[in-house]
Amino acid sequence: MHGLGRCGELMISTRETFRSFRFYFAGRTYTRPHLRDSYDYTYLLERCKSKQTTKMLHAQIIIGGYEQNPFVAAKLVGKYVEYSYSSMEVARKVFDSLLDRDVFVWNMLIQGYANLGPFVEALDLYYKMRLSGLSANRYTYPFLLKACGAMKDGKKGQVVHGHVVKFGLDSDLFVSNALIAFYAKCKDIEISRKVFDKLHAKDTISWNSLISGYTANGFVDEALMLFHSMLRDHSTGLPDHATLVCTLPACVEASAIQVGFWIHSYIVKSGMKVDSALGSGLISMYANCGRVSIARDVFVQIKDKNVVAWSAMIRCYGMHGYADEALQMFSQFLDFGLHPDGVIFLCLLSACSHAGMVAKGWEIFEEMEDYGVEKNESHYACMVDLLGRAGFIGQAVEFIESMPAQPGKDVYGALLGACRIHNNIELAEEAANKLLILDPDNAGRYVILAKMYEDAGRWEDAARVRTVVREKKIKKLTGCSSIEVNSIHHTFGVDDESHPLTEQIFSTLERLDRNIQEVLVV
Structure with a gap:
């Protein structure tokens, strides 16, 4: 068999409780007797497009007596793993029913747990595999490291790393790339860099993993320098889609307009499709550099815009004072039938705050319930900032007191900022006292209060606050x-x-x- 008819769709009938298995191939109908060996079943499993279709074929596999065939079983486990978390239970039952398991089927199930969870099951399964007498291979360890990274469990990951070294796989490119990504996810970027530097032959994934790790951990300058090094390393090849997606956030944080321009030019020259992932990064980069019109041009070019792309453009308008354009874009977003999330509402509230549109901000905040979007501390902090900037300090305090949850540092930080704008020292002291408990190591809070005291001529109070900073050895981020x-x-x-x-x-x-x-x- 070389292909399936009717657009390659497998059609299965369950008539007489699977006694008659039918599918269409090249315009002809085939029944169960034509399924003679494991190849037929694996071939059909590859073409199953839904969980229901897979279950139907699974029933025929059992009827045909092929449930213990290692090739069919591995393909069946892999097929269930492709679907969703709920399918993992069925995949595990297929696995547990096998009398003889090879490393391939173990890896299939470990991969499923690493991708869908529970992540700890991937590690438990690995230890059971070792107890059974089977040795892991170069494909097992990347799945395990991915599970450890998802759990942010550095200790378990280090144990896995030890096993990698013990079995002589630490120089394997596939495994090393997984180690780079794991340590980056666990915020141990120095070890991630050491693994990267030990690689003799790096591929694009090696570079991408470390660039992404640097960016995610706030080392944006290092991410950009590594990107330049990658461009100079002719043995690796040209940057791919993933390279640019993980480099653009570093351009955003560092306002590296020249690097961003180069990336955009490279995308155009190479004919790379500007999807939502790339487009969102470009929009954010141009937004941070004040190029609103170019950001808009990029947004228009994105064919399949998702909520991230819309949020990026709405944020771009809002941060540069184009609140009306941001609100108009939100209306267009709704007209397309898309559902807003918490980020897009945060962008809208921020736009209203910068434009002083208090009534509209209240309206948007209340609309969140209509769309079933949960309000978190960032939304409440944005509302406090909105009211405070507009001079409604009393309403901001009432709003905080009416919050369903305990206010956090972001909320009181917004209140302190509003007090600074309107020189309300008494309320600033109350907010600062809260922040001394909620955010004791943030020197910026102390500096704001000290400057307010100095502006009011209360030099002793200002000196007292600065003394507290010195005594507690709280370091202000160096400019x-x-x-x-x-x-x-x-x-x-x-x-x-x-x-x-x-x-x-x-x-x-x-x-x-x-x-x-x-x-x-x-």
Whole structure:
């Protein structure tokens, strides 16, 4: 058999309780007697498009006596794993009924648990496989590491890493890529980099995993430098879709417009399709760099826009003061029959807050219930910010008191910011006292209160607050500047001597300073 008729659709009849199994092939009807061997069943399993169809064929496999065939069983387990979490129970029953299991069928079920959960079952199954006398292979460990990464369980993952080294698979590219991704997910980016550096032959997945890990853990400058290194490494090949998707968020955070321009140009020149994943990244990048019109052009080019793409464009309009355009876009979003989520409502509330549209903000906040969207602390904090910016401090306090859940640091942080705008010191002290408990290591909260005291001439109170910061050794994030030179992103602070070209930089600055002095004297 080389193909199925009627657009390749497998058609199964359950007449007489599966006694007559029928499917259509090349315009002819075939019945159960034509299914003579395991190849027929595996061939048909590959073409099953739904869980119901798979169950029907599963029944015929049992009737035909092929449920113990290793090829058919492995394909059947794999097919159930492709569907949803609820199918894992059936896949496990098929697995448990097998009298003889090879490593392939073990890997199939481990993969299912790693993808769908419960993730701990993947590890339990691995240890049962080892007890049965079977050895894991290069495909087993990436599934296990994926499960450990999903659980953010660094200790279990380190044990798996130990087994990888013990069985001599630590130099395997497939396994090493999984180790890079695992350590990045567990926020141990240094070890992730060490695994990456030990690889002699890296592929695109190796680079993508570490770039994504750097970005996810906030090391956006390192992510961009690694991206440049990848471009210079001719042995790896050109960046793919995944490379650009994981690099664009770093461009957004670092406002690296030149890198973003290069990526956009590369997409156009290579003919790569701008889907929602790429488009959303480009829109966010252009939004952070103030290029609203270009962001809009990118949005228009996206063929299948999902809620993420719409949210990115609404956020772009809102952050630059185009609240009316953001609201109009939300109306278009609803006209397309799409369902909003919490992120899109947060973007709308933020737009209203920056534009001072209090009534519209209240309306949108109440609409969340109509769409069944749960309100979280970010939404409440945005409403406090909306009311506070507009000068409705009393209403903001009442709103906090009426919250169904205990207000968190974001809510009180928004209230403190509003007090700073409108110079309400008494309420700022109350908000700050809450924040000292909820967010004690955030130096920015103390600085706001200290500056308010200084503006009011209350120098002793300001000194007291700054003393608390010193005594508790709370460090304020150091301000820095950044610049791109020859597509390389450099970051530096005041009197920073960490750059390898420090001597040349300061020498150039001194020469420029002398030139300026000479011009001023003349």
